[in-house]
Amino acid sequence: MTHALLLVNLGSPASPQVGDVRRYLDQFLMDPNVVDLPWPLRRLLVSLILIRRPAQSARAYESIWWEEGSPLIVLSRRLQEKMQAQWTQGPVELAMRYGEPSIEPVLLRLAERGVDTLTLAPLYPQFADSTTTTAIEEARRVVAKHGLKFEINVLPPFYDQPEYLDALVESARPHLQESFDHLLLSFHGLPERHIRKLVKDAGHDLRAADSHGVSDEVLACCYRSQCLRTAELFAERAGLHPGQWSVSFQSRLGKDKWIEPYTETRIDELAAQGVKRLLVMCPAFVADCIETLEEIGDRGRDQFIAAGGEELALVPCMNDHPRWVTALAQLCRRAAQAI
Ligand SMILES: C=CC1=C(C)c2cc3[nH]c(cc4nc(cc5[nH]c(cc1n2)c(C)c5CCC(=O)O)C(CCC(=O)O)=C4C)c(C)c3C=C
Ligand SMILES: [Fe+2]
Ligand SMILES: [Fe+2]
Numbered sequence: 001m002t003h004a005l006l007l008v009n010l011g012s013p014a015s016p017q018v019g020d021v022r023r024y025l026d027q028f029l030m031d032p033n034v035v036d037l038p039w040p041l042r043r044l045l046v047s048l049i050l051i052r053r054p055a056q057s058a059r060a061y062e063s064i065w066w067e068e069g070s071p072l073i074v075l076s077r078r079l080q081e082k083m084q085a086q087w088t089q090g091p092v093e094l095a096m097r098y099g100e101p102s103i104e105p106v107l108l109r110l111a112e113r114g115v116d117t118l119t120l121a122p123l124y125p126q127f128a129d130s131t132t133t134t135a136i137e138e139a140r141r142v143v144a145k146h147g148l149k150f151e152i153n154v155l156p157p158f159y160d161q162p163e164y165l166d167a168l169v170e171s172a173r174p175h176l177q178e179s180f181d182h183l184l185l186s187f188h189g190l191p192e193r194h195i196r197k198l199v200k201d202a203g204h205d206l207r208a209a210d211s212h213g214v215s216d217e218v219l220a221c222c223y224r225s226q227c228l229r230t231a232e233l234f235a236e237r238a239g240l241h242p243g244q245w246s247v248s249f250q251s252r253l254g255k256d257k258w259i260e261p262y263t264e265t266r267i268d269e270l271a272a273q274g275v276k277r278l279l280v281m282c283p284a285f286v287a288d289c290i291e292t293l294e295e296i297g298d299r300g301r302d303q304f305i306a307a308g309g310e311e312l313a314l315v316p317c318m319n320d321h322p323r324w325v326t327a328l329a330q331l332c333r334r335a336a337q338a339i
Contacts, residue, residue, distance in 0.1 A: 005119045006118060009096055010098060016061035021054045025046075025053060064293040071289055076096075086326065119332050121328070122136065163328075167328075184279070187284040191258050
């Protein structure tokens with residue numbers, strides 16, 4: 001029996017050139033799990049976005065691109081290599097939902113190597129259709145299309161799992177030990193509609209300040225509640241005091257209402273409240289990418305300083321931190337045992 005582990009993350013353009021960024025954004029945004037509109041409307045909206053966005057995003061990618069390539073891909077490869085030492089049942093592969101290395105050729109290669117069991121690990125701690133569901137659907141589509149005989153199990157969202165939380169605390173520790181006035185936990189945002197269509201409880205409050213009292217049923221499908229829960233459990237483990245930290249949501253795109261509070265708004269508010277040294281962590285990302293390095297580390301920092309702050313320190317994502325490598329291996333082994 002050969003049991004492979006497939007790590008899946010979102011993906012990056014092939015290069016920071018405008019044409020490659022446009023192709024990547026088109027593939028990404030035309031996914032009905034990301035822009036959840038009927039095809040004609042989705043096509044129209046995405047075509048409008050593709051007028052200006054590729055040039056803007058290309059400049060942002062250019063500013064964070066490494067000699068070896070996109071930080072997200074390079075860091076994910078390093079994680080894959082280290083995971084191989086932890087996963088002795090078979091090969092560890094890496095695929096991206098958009099762009100390269102794409103899921104289809106990676107699964108075909110695994111089938112050729114005689115893999116019969118696959119643990120699929122979408123590298124998103126908190127559940128969303130636009131990340132987790134689309135990765136699983138794409139893997140299942142490829143398996144069905146080619147009649148692959150894999151037995152598949154999936155790593156569930158791990159937003160509240162001790163291994164993930166401990167690794168998050170451990171990797172952030174050097175920064176937490178330095179002096180700071182406030183820690184902002186900035187998660188990727190999501191249109192409110194994405195959550196409303198999954199949460200059956202019409203009374204569920206998408207403005208709630210904490211995740212207390214949220215039912216297990218709601219928690220299982222509410223991305224915002226999962227982010228709040230991660231933040232609360234992290235703060236408890238890191239020994240933070242209430243008031244020393246808060247949660248926000250970044251990367252809003254388009255005119256829809258996205259979950260609040262917005263990171264941009266919080267950065268101004270914190271500066272106005274007299275915060276001088278701001279620490280920012282992005283726990284929805286396990287690897288640094290354009291959203292952490294450019295949106296927070298560059299633009300967020302400029303915004304904070306223009307608003308009267310003195311220093312914004314970005315805490316790196318867990319990337320290939322040894323504690324995260326062992327945590328992820330443990331989480332994946334547990335998922336595999338559930339077969
Ligand atoms: C409708 C738009 C978007 C939704 C919904 C969305 C959800 C979502 N995304 C991530 C993780 C990542 N997103 C990244 C980049 C990125 N995201 C969007 C839009 C939506 N994301 C865009 C247009 C982009 C491209 C960059 C840009 O133009 O701003 C990335 C980084 C990719 C990289 O190459 O570095 C990640 C990772 C999550 C976790 C999430 C929902 C919870
Ligand atoms: Fe995104
Ligand atoms: Fe963004």
